[in-house]
Amino acid sequence: MTTLVPVLGDQLSPDLSSLRDADPADTVVLMMEVAEETAYVRHHKKKIAYILSAMRHHAARLEAEGWRVDYARLDDPDNTGSFTGEVARAVARHAADRIVVTEGGEFRVRDMLESWEARTGLPVDIRADDRFLASHAEFDAWAARRRELTMEFFYRDMRKKTGLLMDGGEPAGGRWNFDKENRKPAERDLLMPRPLSFAPDETTRDVLALVAERFPDHPGSLDGFDYAVTAEDAARQADAFFAHALPRFGDYEDAMLTGERFLWHSILSPYLNSGLLDPLDLCRRAEAEYRAGRAPLNSVEGYVRQVLGWREYMRGIYWREGPEYVERNFFGNTRELPAWYWTGETDMHCLAEALGQTLETAHAHHIQRLMVTGNFALLIGADPKQVHLDAYEWVELPNTLGMSQFGDGGLLGSKPYAGSGKYIDRMSDYCRGCRYDVAKRVGEDACPFNALYWDFLVRNRDKLGGNRRLAMPYRTWDRFGAQAQAETRAQAAGFLQNLDASGPPY
Numbered sequence: 001m002t003t004l005v006p007v008l009g010d011q012l013s014p015d016l017s018s019l020r021d022a023d024p025a026d027t028v029v030l031m032m033e034v035a036e037e038t039a040y041v042r043h044h045k046k047k048i049a050y051i052l053s054a055m056r057h058h059a060a061r062l063e064a065e066g067w068r069v070d071y072a073r074l075d076d077p078d079n080t081g082s083f084t085g086e087v088a089r090a091v092a093r094h095a096a097d098r099i100v101v102t103e104g105g106e107f108r109v110r111d112m113l114e115s116w117e118a119r120t121g122l123p124v125d126i127r128a129d130d131r132f133l134a135s136h137a138e139f140d141a142w143a144a145r146r147r148e149l150t151m152e153f154f155y156r157d158m159r160k161k162t163g164l165l166m167d168g169g170e171p172a173g174g175r176w177n178f179d180k181e182n183r184k185p186a187e188r189d190l191l192m193p194r195p196l197s198f199a200p201d202e203t204t205r206d207v208l209a210l211v212a213e214r215f216p217d218h219p220g221s222l223d224g225f226d227y228a229v230t231a232e233d234a235a236r237q238a239d240a241f242f243a244h245a246l247p248r249f250g251d252y253e254d255a256m257l258t259g260e261r262f263l264w265h266s267i268l269s270p271y272l273n274s275g276l277l278d279p280l281d282l283c284r285r286a287e288a289e290y291r292a293g294r295a296p297l298n299s300v301e302g303y304v305r306q307v308l309g310w311r312e313y314m315r316g317i318y319w320r321e322g323p324e325y326v327e328r329n330f331f332g333n334t335r336e337l338p339a340w341y342w343t344g345e346t347d348m349h350c351l352a353e354a355l356g357q358t359l360e361t362a363h364a365h366h367i368q369r370l371m372v373t374g375n376f377a378l379l380i381g382a383d384p385k386q387v388h389l390d391a392y393e394w395v396e397l398p399n400t401l402g403m404s405q406f407g408d409g410g411l412l413g414s415k416p417y418a419g420s421g422k423y424i425d426r427m428s429d430y431c432r433g434c435r436y437d438v439a440k441r442v443g444e445d446a447c448p449f450n451a452l453y454w455d456f457l458v459r460n461r462d463k464l465g466g467n468r469r470l471a472m473p474y475r476t477w478d479r480f481g482a483q484a485q486a487e488t489r490a491q492a493a494g495f496l497q498n499l500d501a502s503g504p505p506y
């Protein structure tokens with residue numbers, strides 16, 4: 001009896017449902033580097049390097065723990081290039097009798113796993129991914145009871161279920177939500193924590209060379225690759241976050257500062273999403289910092305809200321909405337993003353910072369994505385699919401198409417995350433170093449976000465005019481007077497025209 005257990009690139013966890021009751025004596029673990037996974041979207045080069053290196057290290061760890069690991073490398077000449085092709089080859093190679101696998105993270109992969117029984121003729125046991133704290137059934141049952149799928153209520157149920165930050169039946173500190181305290185603009189601070197940096201070992205250096213050779217035209221740069229690629233190093237990064245950044249994470253959660261990529265953010269999501277770190281464990285550690293008096297509640301609650309609330313909620317929405325979700329386009333937007341969106345070469349300082357940093361590090365934090373890059377795409381009317389980029393689809397699709405682009409028409413949020421330059425100015429120092437004037441709406445040096453913001457509202461009034469949360473801006477617009485309205489719309493039209501014609505670099 002031989003059981004084949006394929007372990008996918010986002011399943012690099014020590015306690016995986018597919019391996020939990022397996023016997024190393026009659027199990028073959030199959031890990032596969034395949035062209036299909038590297039190419040289904042144009043992943044950032046650093047992301048491919050990270051996944052492949054973390055996979056190779058995980059394979060070595062499993063072997064050291066006594067597992068038999070069959071590892072298909074990307075440059076193996078017989079590599080078929082797909083999970084399904086590699087599973088079929090491995091079944092023959094090992095004369096396997098059955099397959100046990102933990103469910104995949106996206107529809108595309110779910111369909112592959114479901115095809116294996118027919119393809120191989122073997123029984124395939126697809127197990128739930130219980131690294132997530134809410135099962136599909138649990139999320140669906142929650143959603144079925146609700147008229148609106150408000151994250152806050154899902155999150156409260158998750159707090160009760162896990163007991164995280166609960167004192168008896170009550171939320172710690174007497175409130176569920178400390179978001180109001182978590183919107184402070186940041187000041188320069190020489191003591192700002194820095195994430196740890198991990199020098200590439202030989203395995204990582206091999207992978208970097210492979211990625212440089214195989215994916216030269218993928219976005220981003222491999223320079224300065226310093227991610228953790230093992231569970232031990234990821235745990236060190238987590239230690240550093242809890243010790244140095246968590247105490248002020250809450251205060252500055254929404255802040256942006258020129259040249260400061262990480263601020264007080266954890267920078268742990270790649271490790272969380274590939275399995276090197278465990279969400280419940282991170283939440284418990286954050287809570288322990290609060291209980292020990294080393295971190296304030298607004299920070300710890302803010303952190304737990306991201307991991308236990310938003311992360312689980314987004315996954316629930318993704319699976320519940322189904323594969324058609326990607327096709328939604330509430331505003332009917334069709335505009336192409338400008339070429340400079342992929343280089344970061346623009347005079348708009350906020351965009352240059354957020355885009356440049358994304359290209360360099362494969363990372364931008366949520367407010368940069370929501371309020372700068374995503375907001376810009378929304379205001380210009382970009383096709384939401386173009387913003388659908390290279391993170392794991394279950395987390396990225398609801399975040400970009402839903403939350404940021406309002407493509408689903410309000411399933412996740414009660415109003416679009418559209419904002420003028422004023423919001424960016426309040427939360428950052430970007431405008432101080434910008435050639436545009438954030439206080440101006442029209443004129444050659446006016447901040448483009450301003451006219452675009454009003455134009456967006458007016459253009460979409462048939463769809464948004466009835467939204468109570470937008471009543472105030474629409475009233476403001478109506479008081480502008482005919483001349484100011486015409487000037488504003490002309491300013492936006494001029495900008496968009498130049499953008500489509502790939503006019504002057506903005």
Ligand code: DLZ
Nearest residue numbers: 008009010032033034037038104105106
């Ligand atoms: C993102 C990614 C990349 C770039 N390459 C691989 C790979 O070669 N092999 C693999 O097993 N996984 C890879 N991944 C992550 C997968 O896309 C991820 O495992 C699926 O989304 C399954 O949920």
Ligand code: SF4
Nearest residue numbers: 348350421431434447
């Ligand atoms: Fe961005 Fe406008 Fe501020 Fe410039 S002035 S940084 S374009 S918000």
